[in-house]
Amino acid sequence: MEAYPPVCRLQRDRAGRRRRFDLLTKPPAAPPDWLFPIAWTILYLLMGIAMGRVWRAASGSARRQAAALWCVQLGVNGFWPVVFFLWQEHGAAFFLLAGLIALVLAMSAQFSRRDPAAAWLCAPYLLWLLFAAYLNLGVWLLNR
Numbered sequence: 001m002e003a004y005p006p007v008c009r010l011q012r013d014r015a016g017r018r019r020r021f022d023l024l025t026k027p028p029a030a031p032p033d034w035l036f037p038i039a040w041t042i043l044y045l046l047m048g049i050a051m052g053r054v055w056r057a058a059s060g061s062a063r064r065q066a067a068a069l070w071c072v073q074l075g076v077n078g079f080w081p082v083v084f085f086l087w088q089e090h091g092a093a094f095f096l097l098a099g100l101i102a103l104v105l106a107m108s109a110q111f112s113r114r115d116p117a118a119a120w121l122c123a124p125y126l127l128w129l130l131f132a133a134y135l136n137l138g139v140w141l142l143n144r
């Protein structure tokens with residue numbers, strides 16, 4: 001048994017994962033690390049605004065369907081870093097991301113029927129996911 005308290009162990013594990021990620025070969029056009037939290041903050045704000053618009057524009061089963069798709073894609077979005085970073089299953093993460101892109105397309109179509117502006121608010125998210133898929137695929141293929 002290790003003598004480290006759990007918090008120290010978590011920090012050490014996080015640092016180890018970070019070092020392993022830094023050692024991976026990344027595809028061309030990989031952005032600097034500082035860009036990711038900025039981009040995701042903006043994207044989550046846009047997603048929230050889009051869902052809020054649909055929530056106000058729809059009612060009944062249309063509202064529930066749109067909210068369900070939004071929640072499912074958000075859950076898949078949250079699971080991707082676990083697969084990619086924690087489990088280091090880059091191939092599985094790529095296919096999960098492809099599924100997420102399909103969910104976001106379905107969500108955008110659902111949103112466009114309720115509030116077209118809400119669907120357009122999802123466009124930057126979809127573009128970022130396509131770029132993320134390129135990066136994910138590149139990491140997977142370059143580090144096999």
